Amino acid sequence: MTSPDDERSRHQHILEEARRFAHEEVRPRARDFDERGELARDLIAKMATQGFLLARLPQQYGGLGLDPVTYGLVTEEIGKACCSSRALMTVECSLVGETLLAWGTEDQKRRWLQAIAKEGKLGAFALTEPEIGSDARGVKTTFEARGDDYILNGRKKWTSFGAIADFFLVVAMKDSSATVFLVERDQPGVRVTPMKGLLAGRAAHLAEIELENVCVPKDRMVGKPGSAFPYVVGTALDHGRYSVAWGGVAIAQASLEAMVTYARTRTQFGQKIAEFQLVQGMIGEAVAKIHAARALCLRAGELRQRRDPDAIMETTIAKHFSAQIAMEVATDAVQVHGGNGCSSSYPVERLFREAKVLNIIEGTAQIQQQMIAKYGLRKYYHRPSPE
Amino acid sequence: MHDIADTIRQFVHSHLVAFDADTKLADDDNFFELGLVDSPFAIQLVAFLEERFQIRVGDQELDVANFNSINRITSYVQSKRTQ
Numbered sequence A: 001m002t003s004p005d006d007e008r009s010r011h012q013h014i015l016e017e018a019r020r021f022a023h024e025e026v027r028p029r030a031r032d033f034d035e036r037g038e039l040a041r042d043l044i045a046k047m048a049t050q051g052f053l054l055a056r057l058p059q060q061y062g063g064l065g066l067d068p069v070t071y072g073l074v075t076e077e078i079g080k081a082c083c084s085s086r087a088l089m090t091v092e093c094s095l096v097g098e099t100l101l102a103w104g105t106e107d108q109k110r111r112w113l114q115a116i117a118k119e120g121k122l123g124a125f126a127l128t129e130p131e132i133g134s135d136a137r138g139v140k141t142t143f144e145a146r147g148d149d150y151i152l153n154g155r156k157k158w159t160s161f162g163a164i165a166d167f168f169l170v171v172a173m174k175d176s177s178a179t180v181f182l183v184e185r186d187q188p189g190v191r192v193t194p195m196k197g198l199l200a201g202r203a204a205h206l207a208e209i210e211l212e213n214v215c216v217p218k219d220r221m222v223g224k225p226g227s228a229f230p231y232v233v234g235t236a237l238d239h240g241r242y243s244v245a246w247g248g249v250a251i252a253q254a255s256l257e258a259m260v261t262y263a264r265t266r267t268q269f270g271q272k273i274a275e276f277q278l279v280q281g282m283i284g285e286a287v288a289k290i291h292a293a294r295a296l297c298l299r300a301g302e303l304r305q306r307r308d309p310d311a312i313m314e315t316t317i318a319k320h321f322s323a324q325i326a327m328e329v330a331t332d333a334v335q336v337h338g339g340n341g342c343s344s345s346y347p348v349e350r351l352f353r354e355a356k357v358l359n360i361i362e363g364t365a366q367i368q369q370q371m372i373a374k375y376g377l378r379k380y381y382h383r384p385s386p387e
Numbered sequence B: 001m002h003d004i005a006d007t008i009r010q011f012v013h014s015h016l017v018a019f020d021a022d023t024k025l026a027d028d029d030n031f032f033e034l035g036l037v038d039s040p041f042a043i044q045l046v047a048f049l050e051e052r053f054q055i056r057v058g059d060q061e062l063d064v065a066n067f068n069s070i071n072r073i074t075s076y077v078q079s080k081r082t083q
């Protein structure tokens, strides 16, 4: 048994290592990844070796066993350096790893989590389709039983890391009830087409996946038949939102650091632009917004640690807010850079594009607002007392 | 038995999303079908049951049919606790 002090210092050590790794091995290559439209395989392999791909999962399944807060802080460090590397953590650990951990059989956990942790394999989460996004319960991909197997037909789109993943968690429908299946890339009938021409996530290997009479053995069902909504997908998106919330803090923090550094070095009218109060206004707003977003993420992390049922809504709030402020801060960071902010020679150009995506993935801003509004309408209602 | 049912009833009632403040939910009512809970509720409920009753809901055990009324959840928790 390790003592709580030992555990704390182990977590601290991992966080410091993540900081070093992000600074030395990820950040210098982020622009190149974005321009070439791919995350280098050697970096993915290093992230797996370091344990970052399943950082939050128990050590018995090849993870680092991090608590939610430390996991969030590690996500921030990697996300500050490169959004697509952070996206890889979101997909492997939160969308795929946590989902298998919560709903997979012991065999599925041992086989597929080990595959990510130790065998250089990647998973991807395939919910969205060409015609179905926010209205996820309407997925059109179908499954039907044939003997001991299931036959899947349909098309998925926007699958992050789908272009290079070895297996996918696919959400499919039968008689208006959805189930999750684990489909291997090399199964007959699976066709993967990488997506190009993207605003952001250019290095996140997005793909369309076509499934034509794909035969999936019974033991590849994740959860019970009909349990995709609200359970299995709900778990995936909840963990995904927590990761993306920290991804928002990461983009905002990286934007702030870039804007402060630029403002203190750029001279106009014979002064550093940091001395102009209108520029300071943007910096002041950015600092306050980031501190608030990080506080929301930390609170969500603490509630998750306690397995408090409110953690789910606090996570949604943190994701919504940090996605929002990431866009605002990145926009101001471009503004402070002037024309240079519009050039890929400066990271804020990339951060600005990447920030936009956070308002769309794991539930759009409008869907989050409605969830939060329902929570507010319930929690803050006081029955009017009779006159 | 009563304690379990009361605890679950309290949790479910505190999570109802109903604009009509007089909405009633009987212990046998299917709150999903009646549209009285929002989408995060299901996994909030799982987290609550695991934390409160020290049971493990995940893996292959979850049958969605167990989780749509106060009575069904109560029976599920009881059966898990006697296992």
Ligand SMILES: Cc1cc2nc3c(=O)[nH]c(=O)nc-3n(C[C@H](O)[C@H](O)[C@H](O)COP(=O)(O)OP(=O)(O)OC[C@H]3O[C@@H](n4cnc5c(N)ncnc54)[C@H](O)[C@@H]3O)c2cc1C
Binding pocket: A091, A125, A126, A127, A128, A131, A132, A133, A134, A135, A157, A158, A159, A160, A161, A200, A201, A206, A357, A360, A361, A362, A363, A364, A365, A366, A367
């Ligand atoms: C970079 C990137 C990575 C992605 N990775 C993945 C992945 O790994 N796996 C995966 O499955 N998907 C992934 N997605 C897809 C993403 O989850 C969807 O784009 C998202 O859920 C929104 O769906 P949609 O694009 O179909 O938009 P739509 O649902 O068509 O929405 C369009 C607009 O209508 C609004 N809208 C829709 N419904 C309502 C409503 N009820 N009330 C108010 N407004 C509404 C939306 O807020 C939005 O502004 C990714 C997307 C991107 C851009």
